[in-house]
Amino acid sequence: MREVQMLRNIKSGMFWTFLGTFTQTVLQVILLVVMSRILTPQDFGIANLSLAIIAFLSIFSLMGIGPAVIQKQDLTNIQIKIAFFLSITFGLIIVTVLYFGSNLISSFFNTNELQNVIKILTISVIIQSIIVVPESLLNRKLKFKYLATVQIFSYIGYFLFSIIFAMILGNYWAIVISYIMQNVIKFFFIIPKVQMDFKVPLVIRESRELLKFGIGISISRIFNQVALQGDNFVVGKMLGSTSLGNYSRAYQLISMPITIVNTAMDKVMFPILSKEQTNDKLLKQFFIKMLTINVIISLCIIAFLLNLTDIFVLIVLGNQWDTAIIAIKILSLSILFRGGYKISDTILKSKGKVYVHANLQFFYATSVITFTVIGSRWGIQGVSWGVFLSILLNFIIVTSVCMKYLKVKINSLFKGNLKLISLFLFCELLFIITKSKIVFVNSSITSEFLLFIAVFGGFFYYCYWILIKNIKEINIIKVGDK
Template sequence: MSKNLKNKTFTGFLWLLAGSSSQTILQVLVLSVLARLVVPEEFGVISIATIFHGFSKIFSQLGMGAAIVQKKVITKKHIRTAYTTSLFIGVFFCILTLLFSNNVAAYFEMPELSRVLKFISIIFIIDSFISVSQSLLQRNLRMKFFALTELISYLVGFGIVGVSLAFMGYGMYALVYAYIVQALTRAIMVSYLEPHSIMPFFDTKSFKELFFFGSGHTIAKTANYFAGQGDNLVVGKMLSATDLGYYSRAYQLMVAPVALIGQSLNIVLFPALASIQTDMEKVKKAYYKSTQLVAYASLLISAILFVNAKEIVLILLGNNWLNVIVPFQILAVGTLFRMSYKISDSLIKALGDVHKRAIIQIIYAICVFTFSYIGHFWGVEGVAFGVLTAIFFNFIFMTHLSLLQFKDTWSKFIKLHLKPLILSVFVFIFAYTTLYVLRSFELNIIVTEIIYLLLVLSFLLIVALRFKGVLGISDEINAVIKKIGKKK
């Protein structure tokens, strides 16, 4: 990458990381409050509703936003055509949801789901209205504002409206209104930051230029979405709304660190790699550096979360959610596979190989449904293990497709993970021993958690500063570590 693009990319990642960190902390606090005010069964109903909302959102955009980011040169015709297409399909799916909400509720045997779907359907139109503006923020690497819109909209929607209504006894509808307010807040902010004409306009030539990439992206994203939600559908149908409440909370806790680093890298890498897509050496270098960052981060996070699962669940969710502990531990093992997949996903999208990516995502979705169904015979824990297996296969397939782009073998990729793996083993042993000793003192659980985290993070920082040469940490990561060390 050029120095300017490299700096913009890394700065953009740090902004997204800061924004995601703040939002993750906020989400954890909000979840901790809501878990004590909304029962597992109601969380289960909301989980099914958000699955259908997310699915419709993918089709309502038809990949137009992603095509705006990927295309080397865009015009006002491209922007207005993409906006008009997204808005039209968003209205269509809103009407479709209103018509078939009763049927969906009957299938899952959740009567209240019908009313919830009718409320949430308005979000299809809101999100379609700003899909192109969001993509322009991403294309222009304005990650500071991208991160702030996500953080502020969540704060207003869930942190203020959701929590307030939950305290007032609105139950699951506190979550419904929170989703709607979040979407409205985000729409207002994004429209202000990246304004464009809202008058409908359609240019056939522009549509065709965007549609080839957009269609492949939509197929892949749809398959990936079903892969991400297939386990919830299986639990909701084959087990119960209560089981889905437990499982969805375990999943949400596990996904938090993935969103923190993997998703942040995905958002910023896609436009950055797309801008240099013709220079494969630069693309290759960026891919492997990102892979190293993900390897260190994900393996360390897995080790810390697995050891600390019981305290995390008790502090954040309370005693009524103990059934979340084991599935959370199982899902936490797959953090590397989820994060690494995000890097491969950015690469393949940037290079435009979206149709091969779509095939892999279809296979991934089939794996999730198959292994989740097999696992449900052993309850929520079995579903979690089935999902872990599917995630592993997706990681293998996407990495292989990425290596094919460079005509590289697996040996270099595996070598990048050896040192992070060794470090994570030492951290796991230290974390397990530390927590075992702390538990023996029978201190207050929050005090125990604070001491545990301080000791583990201090140990990790000392090791990183002392053995950075041996660990093979890149200059960019090393610079961040040094800054943290100075602040401490």
């Protein structure tokens, strides 16, 4: 009975979370098409830099409280009250730092516009501090359907506000205001759903238990944000806001497809696997199967981005974004490894190995900053190669550590995946050779797309068949076996 219930939770959670993330991604693509024709690369650069700064410093306000609430096996009402109190307290501290430090931040990046933008964005930091515990409780209770609804409606609000304010204001403020409104919508969906007792007892022992895990998560997230946003900071500081606008659009495009899978997996599997954190056999089976699924999905996405980027950018972004094409092709190569290390991250967090994870994230952050600074000498293409190398190294190291904890042999990972990778490389080589030998008579865009389908059609069908097979095998994993 326990096995059946867990599988139901996984299926239901994956479906609703996937639906929410997929809907958001579709809206992101549409919004990207519209906004890229209204705003300039410089507008996107200013908005993305300010949001990256807020995302980084928000880690200190949240202090890993949310994941601690989800991961703790025996959570008491007192701990919930303390978690809420701590999240509000840390949030107010970070808001104060951001508000009064905005001038220093804008001076560091040589972007005067950042000062007022960061001050306004502190509103979103306060909102996130309030909703983090209620949202985590909904995750803990596996309320994935409701959370997916919140995700969809909040992003619909962001979508509509972005277009409206872009047409009215015509600058980066459209993105900033819409981001705040997205958080406001989430607030009004989540707070009424969870009853919170605001009387906070001062219990040091309970606080220490939450913070022990929470601080470990925070350290991991700090380094992870340095890794995720470090390239933006480097481009913004060394290449300027216009280059950052081009680079951030390229990174967003390659992130969208794999985010659908990664977000669904992390949001669903983390709370569920946390309940089975001592069941190494179960974790091992999921680890192997999810890595195979990641290889299948990633190779299909890479095939599209690597070969049809020119067409995609022209249709989606327009002519003014053609400098992002090479960056997209380079960054697309990292999709396979990015998805892979995310799976290992989820396993390590579910087992409570937050300080091991923090050490790994420190290395990842260091490599991103180092390689992107070196690569910035060659513009956004050099930065893209720096990010690719960092993600590759992080994948190798994090996956190796996860394999050690789960006692997974390396041949278990290569089994079946080598055939997929070999077939992909064969199709890619065939497409490149065929494309170079053919002179297109009619529309080069249509002809190139048809050639792509002709060469990769069999590969996509094979991937679909293997994907269905692995999903069915996940459904028969025995939860009770240890």
